Amino acid sequence: MNTALTEEQQMIQDTARQFAQNELLPNAAKLDQGDGQDILLNNLKQLAELGFMGLSINGEYGGTEAGSVAFSLAITEIAKGCASTAVTTSVTNMVAEVIQAVGNEEQKQKYIPKICSGEYPAAGFCLTEVEAGSDPAGMKTSAIKDGDEYILNGSKMFITSAEYAGVFVVWAVTDATAKKGKGISCFLVENGTPGLIVGPAEHKMGQKASATNEVRFEDCRIPASALMGKENDGFRVAVAELAGGRIGIGSLAVGIGLAAMDYARDYISQRKQFDQELSKFQGLQWILADRYTDLEAARLLLMNAACLKEQGQAFSKQASMAKLFASEKANIACYDALQMLGGYGYIKEYPLERLTRDVRITSIYEGTSEIQRIVIARELLKEIA
Numbered sequence: 001m002n003t004a005l006t007e008e009q010q011m012i013q014d015t016a017r018q019f020a021q022n023e024l025l026p027n028a029a030k031l032d033q034g035d036g037q038d039i040l041l042n043n044l045k046q047l048a049e050l051g052f053m054g055l056s057i058n059g060e061y062g063g064t065e066a067g068s069v070a071f072s073l074a075i076t077e078i079a080k081g082c083a084s085t086a087v088t089t090s091v092t093n094m095v096a097e098v099i100q101a102v103g104n105e106e107q108k109q110k111y112i113p114k115i116c117s118g119e120y121p122a123a124g125f126c127l128t129e130v131e132a133g134s135d136p137a138g139m140k141t142s143a144i145k146d147g148d149e150y151i152l153n154g155s156k157m158f159i160t161s162a163e164y165a166g167v168f169v170v171w172a173v174t175d176a177t178a179k180k181g182k183g184i185s186c187f188l189v190e191n192g193t194p195g196l197i198v199g200p201a202e203h204k205m206g207q208k209a210s211a212t213n214e215v216r217f218e219d220c221r222i223p224a225s226a227l228m229g230k231e232n233d234g235f236r237v238a239v240a241e242l243a244g245g246r247i248g249i250g251s252l253a254v255g256i257g258l259a260a261m262d263y264a265r266d267y268i269s270q271r272k273q274f275d276q277e278l279s280k281f282q283g284l285q286w287i288l289a290d291r292y293t294d295l296e297a298a299r300l301l302l303m304n305a306a307c308l309k310e311q312g313q314a315f316s317k318q319a320s321m322a323k324l325f326a327s328e329k330a331n332i333a334c335y336d337a338l339q340m341l342g343g344y345g346y347i348k349e350y351p352l353e354r355l356t357r358d359v360r361i362t363s364i365y366e367g368t369s370e371i372q373r374i375v376i377a378r379e380l381l382k383e384i385a
């Protein structure tokens with residue numbers, strides 16, 4: 001793996017950093033109050049205009065064609081400014097990639113340019129259900145063929161951006177008699193389709209500006225042409241595409257962890273106790289050293305997974321390792337950074353309180369840490385089989 005960035009990757013990182021520091025960070029606390037949807041939508045529009053909604057998408061569909069390393073770098077920088085904006089950007093990129101990977105030409109031409117250009121503020125990934133979270137193959141949402149249509153019935157849980165997503169990739173059971181995971185298909189469903197009902201936003205611990213909604217299907221009729229890829233081959237697609245999404249979430253976690261540590265490092269360099277700056281105490285210096293080392297290692301794991309993905313090689317094990325490590329180390333970084341601010345870390349006026357809440361979900365969504373360990377162990381055991 002070559003860790004030196006190309007000129008293009010460097011430019012994308014710099015652009016994302018500038019945008020995040022100038023446009024996202026000043027509003028992050030306001031967005032956290034949960035009343036800044038206009039600001040979020042404006043952020044998303046601007047990010048699309050800068051080319052951040054289709055970083056690994058081919059130019060012919062309006063994408064940036066910059067690749068997974070650039071995607072990872074961009075998400076980390078965006079997350080340093082606003083985690084809610086970062087998760088929306090990450091999931092939207094993932095949906096565009098699913099369509100590029102398995103959609104037919106008509107589907108690609110119809111939907112991807114709207115995602116990349118910002119005509120759709122975001123796109124949604126509908127996999128999880130109330131009774132099928134870590135085990136999505138156990139889903140119950142059904143898609144029954146009726147002439148040249150499918151009828152969707154069921155409910156998807158915790159769907160990021162559902163309120164403002166223009167289009168959803170939806171997984172549903174098309175053959176209830178098939179073995180587990182073998183009778184699931186993947187569809188493109190436009191928001192606003194009759195029978196698709198978006199529930200109210202969940203009240204969350206963190207990343208509050210990113211809406212998380214239930215999406216229900218009640219006799220929702222979609223054309224047969226909405227099927228993506230082959231019928232009953234959808235679960236394989238979900239598993240493959242989630243691996244790419246995990247690079248996004250790991251990168252997001254690193255961004256939050258770095259934002260927390262950078263703030264704490266500046267703070268302890270100013271704050272005096274016992275007649276000297278806190279940064280003079282070795283007890284705190286070692287925490288700084290350990291946490292920045294963790295985050296750097298996480299960044300390198302992410303780069304490795306992203307490089308493999310760009311080269312078209314297997315990267316699922318590496319993506320799970322990177323997501324597991326990055327999200328858990330970023331949680332520890334936020335905890336320690338808050339501790340370094342003492343009582344002030346606990347007060348809303350300072351960003352650590354928000355960052356510590358924002359980071360918590362990164363070891364849960366797009367596969368919990370336990371599920372990442374299952375994926376890693378499965379791949380390791382396959383290697384010797």
Ligand SMILES: Cc1cc2nc3c(=O)[nH]c(=O)nc-3n(C[C@H](O)[C@H](O)[C@H](O)COP(=O)(O)OP(=O)(O)OC[C@H]3O[C@@H](n4cnc5c(N)ncnc54)[C@H](O)[C@@H]3O)c2cc1C
Binds near residue numbers: 126212364366367370
């Ligand atoms: C804010 C937010 C946004 C989300 N966005 C989306 C989205 O856009 N699209 C989408 O489809 N989903 C989304 N999700 C869903 C998310 O991916 C799931 O919540 C997650 O995969 C875990 O599923 P669950 O919540 O049902 O937990 P469960 O599966 O019930 O797990 C509960 C606990 O049991 C553990 N566990 C489960 N199975 C095992 C096992 N075999 N071995 C050891 N431990 C195990 C889990 O790790 C976890 O700790 C989102 C969730 C949240 C909270």
